[in-house]
Each structure stands twice: as structure tokens, then as C-alpha cells.
Amino acid sequence: MLNILFREDEHEIRYTDSYFNNNYQDEWLEDTLVKQMIQDIDASKVLTPQIVDSPVLGAIPVTQISGGVKAVILMLKKPELLIHGNSCGDNCAAWIDRIGKMQDIHVHLTYPMRFPDNVILTVMDTGTVCHSYQEYVKEYLKWSQSTEF
Numbered sequence: 001m002l003n004i005l006f007r008e009d010e011h012e013i014r015y016t017d018s019y020f021n022n023n024y025q026d027e028w029l030e031d032t033l034v035k036q037m038i039q040d041i042d043a044s045k046v047l048t049p050q051i052v053d054s055p056v057l058g059a060i061p062v063t064q065i066s067g068g069v070k071a072v073i074l075m076l077k078k079p080e081l082l083i084h085g086n087s088c089g090d091n092c093a094a095w096i097d098r099i100g101k102m103q104d105i106h107v108h109l110t111y112p113m114r115f116p117d118n119v120i121l122t123v124m125d126t127g128t129v130c131h132s133y134q135e136y137v138k139e140y141l142k143w144s145q146s147t148e149f
Contacts, residue, residue, distance in 0.1 A: 002100025002121040004136070005082065005108045006143050012082040012108045013074065020070035021063045026050070028077050029062055037076075041069040041091055068092045075105045082106040090114040097121075112140040 005012075013019045026049035028034055035046045042065055044054045054060050067087035072095045075083050079099075085107040088096065093115045099105055100121060115121070117133045125143055130136040 001104050002097060002119070003104065003106045003124050004121050005106065005124040006110065006140065007108075007125055007147070009082055009108060012084050014084045016071040016074055016084055016087055017067045020074055023078075024062065024070075024073070025077075028073060031076075033076065034073055037072055037095055038065060038069055041072065041095065042066050072096060072099070075099050075107065076102075079103050079105050082108060085109045085113065086111070088113065112137045 029046050029049040038044050038046055038052060042052075042054065044052045044065065047053050047059065050062055051059050052062055052065055054064075057064070068089050068091065071083050071085055071087050072092050074081060075096060076099050083106065085092075085096070086109065090113060093113050096105070096107060096113070097116050097119050106124070115133045115136060119133050119136060120129070120131050121136060122129050123136070123139045123143070126139065128139050130139055
């Protein structure tokens with residue numbers, strides 16, 4: 001299940017880029033699903049567990065892939081972590097939804113990411129289960145209007 005937290009949490013992995021760079025394992029980049037994520041989100045191809053071919057930058061170290069794809073890989077490979085998802089653009093939303101359908105993941109978001117219309121997620125702040133993107137946005141707006149920033 002995809003679990004979304006709107007408020008900050010002291011235990012979240014806030015700096016996903018640095019966390020990924022210091023903790024990823026080569027075997028993660030051998031996973032077919034991870035290769036598909038990198039292709040879809042960054043339009044790049046994994047050549048080896050250390051090298052990715054970017055259409056813009058050429059051959060780059062895996063530490064130079066986008067922060068969004070790093071966060072999504074962490075959601076897949078380290079589901080026990082609370083991942084700060086603001087480095088993810090809407091191009092990551094379908095992958096986050098897909099991972100949430102595979103296993104429990106926890107994501108902190110401070111904006112209503114554009115998930116697929118049929119997303120099912122739990123808003124951790126309220127315990128509300130949303131069965132669509134529209135329900136999720138309503139829950140986000142209700143929560144944001146009741147909270148002082």
C-alpha cells in the first residue's frame with residue numbers, strides 16, 4: 001500500500017540524493033524494474049551497475065541519475081524507509097503508485113502529486129484511505145487548510 005505523509009517527520013530520508021549515492025548497491029541496477037524506471041523517468045539506459053547512458057549527458061555514473069529516479073529506486077529497494085518524495089516530479093507518480101501496489105511504502109509529499117486516477121493510498125496524517133486521485137487531492141486540500149505552515 002502506498003502511504004503518504006503530508007507533515008514532516010524526523011525519521012524521513014530528506015536528502016534522498018545523498019542517501020542513494022551512499023547506500024545503493026550494484027545489484028539494484030541489475031533489476032529489470034529499476035532499469036525500466038531509469039529508462040522511463042530519465043530516458044536513460046543502464047549500461048553497467050555503475051554507468052548509465054543519458055541522451056543529454058552521455059555516459060554518466062549512476063550517482064548522476066535524477067533525484068526523482070533515485071527516490072523511486074529507494075522506495076522499491078528500501079520500503080522500510082520514509083522517503084521525502086518532493087524530488088520526484090509527476091513523471092514518477094505512476095512508478096510510485098506501481099510500487100505501492102507491490103509493497104508497503106511510505107512517502108512524504110508536500111504537494112498533491114499527480115497520481116494515476118485509480119490510485120489507492122492511505123494518508124498517514126488522517127488515516128484516510130483514498131481510492132482515486134480526486135479523493136487524494138480533496139484530502140490534501142482539507143489537511144492543508146487545517147494546518148498552519
